[in-house]
Amino acid sequence: MNAATPDVDAFTRPYWDSAAQGRLLIRHCAACDRPHHYPREFCPYCWSEDVHWRPASGRATLYTWSVVHRNDLPPFGDRVPYVAAVVDLAEGPRMMTEVVGCPEADLRIGMELYVRFRGGAEGGVGAEDGVGAGGGVTVPVFGPAPVPVFGPAPVPGAGPV
Incomplete structure (x- = not known):
């Protein structure tokens, strides 16, 4: 395992498996x-061990970012420049990620x-255990909302469009 590979173990497997299916989980x-x-087996606020996985909405706001122009660690060196960021998830937690698109x-x-989600086949982080597409770990990344492809809403009483 290299330094860029997430540690997929029995505890974090639900997180990575859900990411491979296009769903973001939080504790x-x-x-x-x-x-x-990040996923922990206990609550960082009250120290309870009564914590569970829940689906996140997938919505976030940008808290801060930095454009990385040099990174010698695989696989990141092939992606420069890229936007390393911290986002505030709609559910509250802050998350380190990459902004794409x-x-x-x-x-x-x-x-x-x-x-x-960036899957293993699309340059996800490599893993030996086969999680995600192409044998790599599928990782959550964030991008702007897609632009609607339909026109403006009709004005009431304006007749046919």
Whole structure:
């Protein structure tokens, strides 16, 4: 395993398996009713071990970012420049990620982002245990909301469009 490979074990497997299926999971504490991320076997707020996986909405806002122009670690060196970011998930936790599909000039603190997934076949992080497409680990990344392809809403009383 190299330094860029997430540690997929029995505890984190549901997270990585869900990512491979296009779903983002976060941990939620039943004792204090608070979500948290990164995945831990206990609640970082009240220390309860009564924590469970829950699906996240996939919505987030951009908290901060940095454009990485040099990275010598595989597989990141082949992707430069890329946008390393921290997002605030709609559920509350903050998450380190990458912003994709958005020019640097368009990035704004607080901009709305939505989860996407980079699978092993699309340059996900390599893993020996076969999680995700192409034998790699599918990782959550975030991008701007898709632009609607339909026109403006009709104006009431304006007749046929």
